[in-house]
Amino acid sequence: SQQGEEDPQALSIQEGENATMNCSYKTSINNLQWYRQNSGRGLVHLILIRSNEREKHSGRLRVTLDTSKKSSSLLITASRAADTASYFCATDVSFTQGAQKLVFGQGTRLTINP
Amino acid sequence: NAGVTQTPKFQVLKTGQSMTLQCAQDMNHEYMSWYRQDPGMGLRLIHYSVGAGITDQGEVPNGYNVSRSTTEDFPLRLLSAAPSQTSVYFCASSRSRDSETQYFGPGTRLLVL
16 A cells, blocks of 8 residues: 555645645655646655654645644645646655655645636 | 756557666766656656666566666666556656655656557
């Protein structure tokens, strides 16, 4: 099963509204990241929050992390049509030879309607 | 900087054919990795490299080979393509093995008939 799971799988809102996406994970982490993927493109890093942080802001993005519940949320305020994309959370897990690797969830597909 | 580049953008193969997906980065990043993205599956790690000359397997390595002869390049080889390898492949790089921000290429869409 996936380390990170996003909820909802799809979200459709009107331009100007706020969009909230959630991510749950299973094992302890060092950090959690959010990425955006526009249709047919690669992933773009949005924000990283460390395990000792509870909230982080970047422009219209607000990320929270609750390590006791093993969950994170991404809030996009005052949404714009250009925010239409899929959003993925990624958590780091220990892998072979001491390397860390990112495990991605299945993503939330966000549609902003004009 | 061009960032992470991938070629080709799209490829059609017949079952049993072999090919190499190219990936290059110009950021002098140590860590590079290959993912495949399938509908409803998120991204899954195929192989990764923590530096030139060092590679290791990810979650789904079967059917794929990699090499890292230079810091810049990390090609992914399909030895004998199968329809199950139809997917979108992404190459990514980051500054070090302690994976924080990863930079992704634009992807290669592969169709195996």
